[in-house]
Structure formats: C-alpha cells, structure tokens
Amino acid sequence: MNRVYNFSAGPSMLPLPVLEKAASELVCYGESGMSVMEMSHRSPDYEAIINDAEAMLRKLMNIPDNYKVLFLQGGASTQFAAVPQNLINRTGKADYAVSGQFSGKAFKEAQKLGYDVKCIATTKDDNFDHVPKITKDMVRPDAAYLHICYNNTIYGTKYPEVPEIGDIPLVADLSSCIISEPVDVSKFGVIYAGAQKNMAPAGLTLVIVREDLLNYAEEKMPTMLEWKTMAENGSMYNTPPCYTIYMAKLVYEWILEMGGLEVMKEKNVKKAALLYDYLDSQDYYVAPVKKCSRSMMNVTFVTGDADLDKKFASEASKAGLKNLKGHRSVGGMRASIYNAMPYEGVEALVAFMKDFAKNNPKA
Amino acid sequence: MNRVYNFSAGPSMLPLPVLEKAASELVCYGESGMSVMEMSHRSPDYEAIINDAEAMLRKLMNIPDNYKVLFLQGGASTQFAAVPQNLINRTGKADYAVSGQFSGKAFKEAQKLGYDVKCIATTKDDNFDHVPKITKDMVRPDAAYLHICYNNTIYGTKYPEVPEIGDIPLVADLSSCIISEPVDVSKFGVIYAGAQKNMAPAGLTLVIVREDLLNYAEEKMPTMLEWKTMAENGSMYNTPPCYTIYMAKLVYEWILEMGGLEVMKEKNVKKAALLYDYLDSQDYYVAPVKKCSRSMMNVTFVTGDADLDKKFASEASKAGLKNLKGHRSVGGMRASIYNAMPYEGVEALVAFMKDFAKNNPKA
Numbered sequence: 001m002n003r004v005y006n007f008s009a010g011p012s013m014l015p016l017p018v019l020e021k022a023a024s025e026l027v028c029y030g031e032s033g034m035s036v037m038e039m040s041h042r043s044p045d046y047e048a049i050i051n052d053a054e055a056m057l058r059k060l061m062n063i064p065d066n067y068k069v070l071f072l073q074g075g076a077s078t079q080f081a082a083v084p085q086n087l088i089n090r091t092g093k094a095d096y097a098v099s100g101q102f103s104g105k106a107f108k109e110a111q112k113l114g115y116d117v118k119c120i121a122t123t124k125d126d127n128f129d130h131v132p133k134i135t136k137d138m139v140r141p142d143a144a145y146l147h148i149c150y151n152n153t154i155y156g157t158k159y160p161e162v163p164e165i166g167d168i169p170l171v172a173d174l175s176s177c178i179i180s181e182p183v184d185v186s187k188f189g190v191i192y193a194g195a196q197k198n199m200a201p202a203g204l205t206l207v208i209v210r211e212d213l214l215n216y217a218e219e220k221m222p223t224m225l226e227w228k229t230m231a232e233n234g235s236m237y238n239t240p241p242c243y244t245i246y247m248a249k250l251v252y253e254w255i256l257e258m259g260g261l262e263v264m265k266e267k268n269v270k271k272a273a274l275l276y277d278y279l280d281s282q283d284y285y286v287a288p289v290k291k292c293s294r295s296m297m298n299v300t301f302v303t304g305d306a307d308l309d310k311k312f313a314s315e316a317s318k319a320g321l322k323n324l325k326g327h328r329s330v331g332g333m334r335a336s337i338y339n340a341m342p343y344e345g346v347e348a349l350v351a352f353m354k355d356f357a358k359n360n361p362k363a
Numbered sequence: 364m365n366r367v368y369n370f371s372a373g374p375s376m377l378p379l380p381v382l383e384k385a386a387s388e389l390v391c392y393g394e395s396g397m398s399v400m401e402m403s404h405r406s407p408d409y410e411a412i413i414n415d416a417e418a419m420l421r422k423l424m425n426i427p428d429n430y431k432v433l434f435l436q437g438g439a440s441t442q443f444a445a446v447p448q449n450l451i452n453r454t455g456k457a458d459y460a461v462s463g464q465f466s467g468k469a470f471k472e473a474q475k476l477g478y479d480v481k482c483i484a485t486t487k488d489d490n491f492d493h494v495p496k497i498t499k500d501m502v503r504p505d506a507a508y509l510h511i512c513y514n515n516t517i518y519g520t521k522y523p524e525v526p527e528i529g530d531i532p533l534v535a536d537l538s539s540c541i542i543s544e545p546v547d548v549s550k551f552g553v554i555y556a557g558a559q560k561n562m563a564p565a566g567l568t569l570v571i572v573r574e575d576l577l578n579y580a581e582e583k584m585p586t587m588l589e590w591k592t593m594a595e596n597g598s599m600y601n602t603p604p605c606y607t608i609y610m611a612k613l614v615y616e617w618i619l620e621m622g623g624l625e626v627m628k629e630k631n632v633k634k635a636a637l638l639y640d641y642l643d644s645q646d647y648y649v650a651p652v653k654k655c656s657r658s659m660m661n662v663t664f665v666t667g668d669a670d671l672d673k674k675f676a677s678e679a680s681k682a683g684l685k686n687l688k689g690h691r692s693v694g695g696m697r698a699s700i701y702n703a704m705p706y707e708g709v710e711a712l713v714a715f716m717k718d719f720a721k722n723n724p725k726a
Contacts, residue, residue: 004396008403011605019390019398026386027379033367033683035382037564037610040371040686073436073566074587077601081585114583196602201400203436203566203604220477222444224437225585238440239559241566241604242374247400320396323403 005345008323009153009298010176010197013340018250036246041239050235050242053249060252060261063185063208068231070207071245076102076175076194079205080109082225083147083171083190088115089216090144090169098122099131099159100152101329102173107147120146128155130293134163144216145169145189151177153197154327156300156334157293162187169213177297178206179255180339181265189213197297198338200248203241255339264339271337271346272296278350284357288332302332305362309333312356321349368708371686372516372661373539373560376703381613399609404602413598413605416612423615423624426548426571431594433570434608439465439538439557442568443472445588446510446534446553451478452579453507453532461485462494462522463515464692465536470510483509491518493656497526507579508532508552514540516560517690519663519697520656525550532576540660541569542618543702544628552576560660561701563611566604618702627702634700634709635659641713647720651695665695668725672696675719684712 006013029036032045039046054069063069072078083106088094093116096107104124110117120139121132131152139146146165151158153176162184163170169189178193185191190209196202207227214228223229229237255264276294279287285301287294303309309332313325326332337346369376392399395408402409417432426432435441446469451457456479459470467487473480483502484495494515502509509528514521516539525547526533532552541556548554553572559565570590577591586592592600618627639657642650648664650657666672672695676688689695700709 002396003391006397006401008401008406011401011403011602013401014398016390019400023386023389026389027382028366033365033685034369035377037382038369038371038374038376040374041565043371043686073438073604074441075436075601078437078585078587081587085585109586112583112586194602196605201604201606202404202602203607220475222441222448222585222588223472223475224441224444238438239374239557239565241436241564241607242559243564243607244566244604322396323406 002320004320004322005341005348006322007335007337007341007349009327009334009336010194011202012197012336012338014201014247015251015254015340018247018254021250022247037243039242041236041242046242049246049249050240053245053252056249056252056256060179060255061183061185066211067185068209068211068214068227070209070227070230071235071240072205072207072230073203073241075202075205076173076192077105078225079173079192079207080106081113082227083145083192084110084113084115084117085218085221085225086227087144087169087171087190087213087216089218090213091142092116093118093140093143094145094147095120095139095143096147097132097134098124099149099157100128100155102152102154102175103147103149106149106173128152128157129288130290131157131159134165136165139165139168141168143168145171147171149173151295151297153298153336154330156289156295156298158295158297160292169210177295179261179264180268180297182261195244195248197336199251200244204244204248267343268296268337268339271341271343272299274343274346274350275299275335275337278353282357284362285353297336297338299335299337300326300330300332303362306331308360308362311360315356316352319352321352365683367683367685368704368711369685370698370700370704370712372690372697372699373557374565375560375699375701377564377610378614378617378703381610381617384613385610400606402605404599404605409605412609412612413603416608416615419612419615419619423542423618424546424548424571429574430548431572431574431577431590433572433590433593434598434603435568435570435593436566436604438565438568439536439555440468441588442536442555442570443469444476445590446508446555447473447476447478447480448581448584448588449590450507450532450534450553450576450579452581453576454505455479456481456503456506457508457510458483458502458506459510460495460497461487462512462520463491463518465515465517465538466510466512469512469536491515491520492651493653494520494522497528499528502528502531504531506531508534510534512536514658514660516661516699517693519652519658519661521658521660523655532573540658542624542627543631543660545624558607558611560699562614563607567607567611630706631659631700631702634704634706635662637706637709637713638662638698638700641716645720647725648716660699660701662698662700663689663693663695666725669694671723671725674723678719679715682715684715
C-alpha cells in the first residue's frame with residue numbers, strides 16, 4: 001500500500017521512520033518482553049521513556065530550567081479552562097487576544113467560568129485574515145496574563161513575532177506550530193499545545209509553565225487541571241497517556257537526529273515558500289491571509305468558486321493528496337504542512353494545483 | 364524476544380493478537396494510505412472506527428439505548444471532579460462509600476470542590492480488607508447520587524453484587540473490572556473507567572451515562588468535563604484520543620470473537636480460582652482480603668515477612684513474572700489478572716509460588 005500525502009490539520013502526518021520504528025517494537029519493546037502500551041507507568045522501563053521524552057524536548061526547545069514540562073491529557077480545549085483556573089488569582093483579571101476560532105473559545109471558556117476577562121484585540125471584523133498587532137499598552141497592567149493563540153490553524157495565520165508585553169505573563173496556545181521552528185521560551189509564561197499536529201497522535205497535551213506561575217491555582221478546581229499538582233508528580237499524579245508520550249519521544253528523537261529546530265525550520269520555510277510563491281505568482285487561486293500574518297504550517301487558499309473548491313478537494317483526494325478541504329467554518333482549501341510533510345508532498349500539491357487550474361478554466 | 368507474563372495493575376497486558384494486529388496496520392491502515400494515528404478525527408475512515416468501537420462496546424455490555432457512551436481523556440481521576448460537577452445539582456448533596464484509595468480520592472475531590480458530600484460507609488478501620496455492605500437505608504434519600512468504586516485495584520476487593528439503592532443514581536468507578544464479566548448497566552446511573560487495565564493503553568476514559576443525568580451540570584465548570592457537551596458531540600467536542608479508541612475497538616473485537624462477556628467471565632473465574640484455591644490450600648502465603656469481597660481481577664497476598672515479599676517479587680521478575688510487587692501504599696504482592704492474562708500465566712505464577720515457598724522456608 002502506498003502512503004498518501006495527508007494535509008490534515010490534525011491529527012496529521014507523522015514521520016514515516018517514526019511510524020516504522022513504533023510498528024517494529026509495538027509487540028515487544030527492547031528487552032522488556034512487553035509493549036510500551038502494557039508497561040506500568042511506574043516501571044523503570046517506562047520512566048526512562050518519559051524522562052527521555054522530557055529531556056529531548058528540553059534540548060529541542062532550549063527550555064530554561066525554571067520552566068516545568070507537563071505531559072497531560074484533554075487537549076488544548078481543557079487548557080482553555082485550566083489557564084484561568086491556574087492563573088487568575090495572580091491579580092483577579094485576565095486579557096485575551098482573539099485571532100480565530102480557538103482563541104475565541106479560550107476567551108469564552110474563561111467568561112463561562114465567571115472570570116473578569118477582557119478581549120483586548122481581535123481581527124474578527126476582517127474575518128481573521130491577519131493577527132492583531134499587540135503592544136504592551138493594550139494590555140491591562142494588572143492583568144494576570146495575556147492569552148494568545150500563536151498560530152491559527154483554521155485561518156492559516158500566525159503572529160510574526162512574540163508580542164512584547166513586559167512583565168505580564170504571556171500564555172500561548174502553540175498547538176499548530178510547536179517544534180516547527182525555534183521559539184524563545186523565556187518570552188512566555190505558559191506555552192501549551194495539543195500534540196496531534198506536530199508531535200504525536202491525539203491524546204497528549206503539552207504544558208510548559210514558568211515555575212513562579214504554579215502558585216495561583218483556584219482552590220475549588222479539578223485537581224487534574226492543576227499544573228502544580230502535575231508538576232509535583234512529574235506528570236504522574238495519575239496514569240499519563242504513556243504510549244502517546246512514547247510516540248512524542250520518537251518524534252523528538254527524529255528531529256534531534258536531523259539537527260534540531262533550526263534545521264526543521266529551514267525545511268518548513270522551504271516547503272511554505274514553495275506553496276506561497278506559487279500562490280503569489282498566479283491569479284487562479286487566492287490566498288486570503290495577509291502576507292504579514294501568514295502561517296508556515298497551515299496554508300489557506302480559495303478559487304473564489306465554492307463548486308470549484310469542492311471539485312479541487314475531491315480530485316486532489318483521488319490523486320493521493322488528502323484532506324485539503326478547508327475547515328467547515330471557513331470553506332476553501334487548507335494545506336497543513338507540518339514537520340512530517342515531506343517537501344515532495346508540497347511539490348505534488350503545487351503540480352496538482354497547476355493541472356487543476358489548467359483543466360478547470362473559470363468562466 | 365519472548366513475551367513475559369505481566370501482572371501489572373495498569374497499564375497492563377493487552378491481548379497478543381490485538382498487539383499483533385495493531386503492529387501490522389500501524390503504518391498503513393487498510394486502503395487509507397495512512398496510520399490510524401494520522402487520521403483526521405472527522406474523516407470517514409476514522410468515524411467508522413469510533414462508531415464501530417461504540418457499537419461493539421454496546422453489544423458487549425448490552426448497554427441500554429437510554430445510556431450515552433463517551434470516549435474521554437483524563438483518567439478516572441478527572442471523573443472524580445466531573446461526577447459531582449455534572450450531578451450535584453440534582454439535589455445539592457451526594458453520598459460516597461469509601462472502600463479503598465481511589466474511592467477515598469473521589470470523595471476528597473468532591474469535598475475539595477466545596478460540595479455537601481457524606482461518606483456513608485467505609486472499611487478503612489479494617490484496612491480495606493473487604494467492601495462495606497450497602498443498603499438503601501444508609502443512603503440519604505435526597506442524595507444526588509451514591510458513588511462507589513466497584514473493584515478496588517490496590518486492595519484486591521470487589522463488591523459481590525451491585526448495591527441496591529432504589530431510585531438514587533449509582534455512580535461507579537469500574538476501571539479495574541470493566542468488561543471482565545457481564546454487568547447489568549441498567550442498575551447504574553453512571554459507569555466510568557480508565558481504559559488502561561482491561562480495555563486499551565492509558566489515555567482513554569470511558570463514561571456510560573443515563574441520558575436523564577445529563578441535565579444537572581454546574582454552569583461554571585470546565586466545558587471539557589461536561590458529559591452533556593461530549594454526548595451532544597459524539598465524544599468529538601475536541602479531538603478525541605483517536606488511536607487509543609482504535610486500540611479499545613480491537614480489544615472489544617477480540618472479546619466478541621471469543622464469544623462475549625459470558626465467555627470472558629468463565630475464563631476469568633477459572634484463572635482467579637486457580638490462584639485463590641492455591642492460596643486457600645496452604646499457609647505460607649496469606650490472602651488478606653475477606654472471601655466475601657475477593658476481586659477476580661486483582662489478587663493480593665503476603666508472606667508475612669516484608670523481606671521475603673521483596674525477594675519474591677524480585678525472583679519472580681527474573682523468572683518472567685513481572686510487576687507482582689503490591690502497591691507502594693500496601694506492600695506484599697498483587698497479581699493483576701485482567702482479561703488479557705492467559706491461564707498459562709496464572710499457572711506459571713502458582714508453580715513459582717510453590718517453588719518459592721519450598722526454597723525459602725520461614726524461620
């Protein structure tokens with residue numbers, strides 16, 4: 001069976017060598033006589049795996065020592081509640097920038113929980129075709145934190161740089177861009193990310209939190225959502241999603257072996273440039289996102305004709321280019337080209353786009 | 364590499380045919396050209412998997428139509444908070460029976476969240492060597508629910524039958540006995556279970572909830588913990604732990620193919636009898652649990668000498684009988700003999716126990 005090019009926004013492609021390694025040791029891991037899926041999370045074999053995963057991620061992202069790394073469950077959506085519940089008591093209020101659907105959900109979740117939260121910037125009126133410009137003076141000086149979504153999967157936008165907001169902790173959802181390029185972790189108070197785009201199968205949520213931010217949790221909140229409890233128990237307050245963490249470890253290892261995040265970024269820049277350069281060179285397809293906010297991971301485009309868009313996704317799928325249909329709330333097309341998407345996949349997509357444009361002239 | 368007999372309390376053994384099937388289709392699933400790990404949770408291929416998983420579980424457990432089946436994340440520990448947050452508003456108060464560590468944690472979590480909860484029965488003073496007898500008159504008539512842990516993994520106890528408490532919804536943690544034998548689901552308001560003992564790798568939590576109990580959720584609770592939200596979205600309010608659900612599906616399939624839960628129970632009864640009959644036939648080892656409360660899944664025993672216990676676990680491990688050390692809070696030995704443990708594993712354990720007793724006479 002030939003493998004396809006899978007442009008899904010998440011869950012999404014995993015590196016083939018990672019899948020092959022996982023398959024080869026699925027039934028018996030090393031000398032353990034059992035699958036990683038069967039290991040007690042308290043066993044030396046498994047402890048080596050989770051410790052390696054953390055050490056590799058720390059190396060990959062150059063995570064400072066005063067940050068805790070947590071391997072959790074529940075997805076970024078669970079963090080939409082955990083963020084205010086863990087941090088609001090710093091000052092009693094918090095600010096949000098809304099640059100798309102998920103940052104909007106994060107804001108609404110904090111409102112639902114009854115907190116004093118303010119949306120300080122949004123690009124909703126522009127249909128989220130760019131991210132807001134955020135400056136320090138926009139954030140309330142007594143905000144417990146500012147929450148942003150760094151890369152917006154659905155719209156295909158990303159902040160061109162980390163907003164500078166002084167001493168106010170920046171809390172950022174990096175689900176769709178984590179480990180795609182180096183980031184300066186020290187500029188964030190908290191980074192969180194669902195793993196199912198760039199790191200592992202679905203079912204793992206990464207939280208990277210500065211230690212001084214572990215002390216503001218609500219008393220009446222679910223223990224399982226308390227970062228401090230998880231930090232104090234090495235992500236093992238209860239049984240962690242062991243196998244998914246093992247898969248993440250294999251992915252980290254794959255990137256480290258190729259040279260780390262600088263090399264990863266180079267590859268991602270090259271892939272994205274191939275697609276954006278083509279989009280900019282013609283007028284059959286339109287890329288709706290403003291150039292200043294373009295995502296390197298999720299590239300959106302439309303033909304301007306909903307029927308043609310539909311035909312495009314359908315024919316691309318038949319050609320082995322899967323999941324190019326845009327998010328149901330937006331329409332059009334979206335190519336998610338995460339770390340595991342090879343350059344050849346983007347080449348195949350651009351070739352298909354050219355053919356499709358030629359074979360389907362607009363009226 | 365020979366596979367060992369893994370007596371871990373969880374994560375624990377998975378059926379070898381399931382692991383082999385998973386390994387064989389890990390890189391490419393059917394005609395999809397991708398791994399299940401890479402599939403969009405909204406794709407037809409994946410929807411077939413999760414729908415099959417639910418249909419198979421419904422068949423296996425004979426789940427009535429007025430119950431929802433939810434595939435969630437966060438482990439049973441997350442449900443310790445979710446249970447009161449989803450149900451307390453039925454009446455404003457709830458009752459708990461504490462028969463071990465996890466039911467104690469569930470009770471404490473509800474207290475921590477500030478709810479009016481009452482422990483109506485506990486066997487703590489007997490070191491949890493049996494489960495309490497629960498009758499209807501012990502439960503407050505206006506309790507929103509009664510919470511029990513049906514099988515206590517750490518102590519090796521189980522309720523001999525489902526407590527009869529009339530119209531008050533019974534909420535039960537079945538993490539360590541689910542799908543080990545038939546249960547009458549209609550006797551429960553809510554069943555929940557971490558998957559990592561009898562169903563799948565860690566990272567999946569099953570909730571089976573009667574529909575009329577979906578309408579009492581707190582307003583100010585994390586959306587991700589709301590059963591109603593998850594039920595209305597077919598467990599896909601956000602990305603579910605897709606691959607772990609797929610593994611659960613393979614396990615359900617394995618049991619259905621062998622004839623369902625009646626057959627599974629027969630096998631489990633036979634395995635447990637082999638071990639308990641041996642324990643009852645000699646006096647080198649002592650089984651601390653009262654016969655009325657013995658678990659079929661977790662069998663605890665001690666030599667009465669902590670050093671000998673330590674030596675036992677260590678030598679057993681060298682003989683390929685892994686993870687027999689009792690829980691760190693209890694000591695002694697514990698053999699978890701879930702569905703996937705073959706009869707031959709228990710035979711090997713009993714043979715080892717006999718040899719060990721002969722070779723290590725007590726002073």
